[in-house]
Amino acid sequence: MSRTSARAPAVPLARFTARHAVVGTKMPTTTRGMSSARAIDRRGVRASIRATEKPNGKVFRKPVESRSAIRMGIPSKGRMAEDTMALLATCQLPVKKLNPRQYAAEIPSVPGMEVWFQRATDVVRKIVSGDIDIGIVGYDMLAEIAYGNDDIVIVHDALGFGGCHLAVGIPQAWDEINSMRELIALPKWGPQRPLRVVTAYPNVAEQFFKDIGFEFVEILTADGALEAAPAMGAADCILDLVSSGTTLRENNLKEIEGGRVLESQGVLVASREAMLKREGLLEIVHELLERVEAHLRAQSLYMVTANVRGDSAEAVAEKLNSAATLRGLQGPTIAPVYTPQPDGSGKAGEYYAVSVAVPKGRIYETVKKLRGLGGSGVLTFPLTYVFDEEPPRWNALMTELNLDASKYNHLKVM
Numbered sequence: 001m002s003r004t005s006a007r008a009p010a011v012p013l014a015r016f017t018a019r020h021a022v023v024g025t026k027m028p029t030t031t032r033g034m035s036s037a038r039a040i041d042r043r044g045v046r047a048s049i050r051a052t053e054k055p056n057g058k059v060f061r062k063p064v065e066s067r068s069a070i071r072m073g074i075p076s077k078g079r080m081a082e083d084t085m086a087l088l089a090t091c092q093l094p095v096k097k098l099n100p101r102q103y104a105a106e107i108p109s110v111p112g113m114e115v116w117f118q119r120a121t122d123v124v125r126k127i128v129s130g131d132i133d134i135g136i137v138g139y140d141m142l143a144e145i146a147y148g149n150d151d152i153v154i155v156h157d158a159l160g161f162g163g164c165h166l167a168v169g170i171p172q173a174w175d176e177i178n179s180m181r182e183l184i185a186l187p188k189w190g191p192q193r194p195l196r197v198v199t200a201y202p203n204v205a206e207q208f209f210k211d212i213g214f215e216f217v218e219i220l221t222a223d224g225a226l227e228a229a230p231a232m233g234a235a236d237c238i239l240d241l242v243s244s245g246t247t248l249r250e251n252n253l254k255e256i257e258g259g260r261v262l263e264s265q266g267v268l269v270a271s272r273e274a275m276l277k278r279e280g281l282l283e284i285v286h287e288l289l290e291r292v293e294a295h296l297r298a299q300s301l302y303m304v305t306a307n308v309r310g311d312s313a314e315a316v317a318e319k320l321n322s323a324a325t326l327r328g329l330q331g332p333t334i335a336p337v338y339t340p341q342p343d344g345s346g347k348a349g350e351y352y353a354v355s356v357a358v359p360k361g362r363i364y365e366t367v368k369k370l371r372g373l374g375g376s377g378v379l380t381f382p383l384t385y386v387f388d389e390e391p392p393r394w395n396a397l398m399t400e401l402n403l404d405a406s407k408y409n410h411l412k413v414m
């Protein structure tokens, strides 16, 4: 490999994402494989994964038939744990722990499924080893631990929490270096003096540097406080998670152009083999997906209702359909308002109540438009769930699993 490739760093997210089947998104595919066992040995990391590997480098998976219980793994501590519990609770799937020190729990509204609290890394490892069937984890962990694993399917790729990205951070003091291209072009890097990168993501790091064609790199691993390594002289730069950027700043480090390695957020993943073979699992995946999708869709929408003056429902519909924001999901809902009459009866035909779901950011614009169309009594309220006929990601999952959607689209609905 040449020392300083002229190739600009490509967009690595697509590559990392593409190694897993992702349903419901348009990620491109790639043919790159997982880091070699030799490379893993050299760095002396990932001992627990190695223990499950067969001599040919393939991971030994426990057969699906070795247990009958359906198992879900969720992070046991830290921010992912809280956000996962919060998401499940909001989706009316609260996790019930019998006591706070126990690692097993249940979701009463999903009977027949065991929930196991695991460290985020172990959620991935245990899906790989066949000890759990589905899990919620940060995409970064998946990319690092199960890169290239064909069994893992990303059922939902954007759970809306744990948003962060993996990036290269270099000392702020390197004023003249502001891009990966400039960093790898420094003449000092060579076989005797490689760029030392400290990270908790050695596989992702190795792949990233391979992809940008930079060979003179030494990947060092550490579990925490990576940001201190450059100041201590133990490394030249770091490759770590960044969210607000505060940690980098406070440690006098900076991001550089082309150094954004992958985007991450919480994802719902499942074992392909288990989904195909374990009785009852697909129904549960369907239910989780349906509830999560309904909640996440609702989060971005508000319902706006108003009474609009008009000669007929059709005339009001015509007015509303002329403005894109007033069409709602499939078109506005319009119902006659029965105005009270002196004799106590109700007279229809003067006002029509209209309801439209609009994106949160467009509420005021919608209110103004409705007023402009003669609307009064405008009410807005948040939505809790938006159920589609079938979540788009479910149909994508059916395709991914080569299953006939029409046969499975009638699975249990809450």
Ligand SMILES: Nc1ncnc2c1ncn2[C@@H]1O[C@H](COP(=O)(O)OP(=O)(O)OP(=O)(O)O)[C@@H](O)[C@H]1O
Binding pocket: 077, 078, 079, 080, 120, 137, 138, 139, 140, 141, 162, 163, 164, 241, 242, 243, 244, 264, 265, 266
């Ligand atoms: N600063 C951050 N902002 C948003 N998400 C993050 C951040 N740091 C980590 N994450 C996400 O949370 C996941 C779990 O992170 P991690 O294992 O560091 O747990 P933690 O919550 O920091 O607890 P601990 O580090 O004490 O084990 C990561 O894989 C990543 O997806």
Ligand SMILES: O=P(O)(O)OC[C@H]1O[C@H](OP(=O)(O)OP(=O)(O)O)[C@H](O)[C@@H]1O
Binding pocket: 223, 224, 225, 240, 241, 242, 243, 244, 245, 246, 247, 248
């Ligand atoms: O950009 P920021 O918002 O500052 O977040 C980034 C920091 O968050 C994570 O650490 P965490 O807080 O999880 O501590 P840890 O290293 O103990 O896991 C990550 O390893 C960074 O250090």
Ligand SMILES: [Mg+2]
Binding pocket: 078
């Ligand atoms: Mg952390």
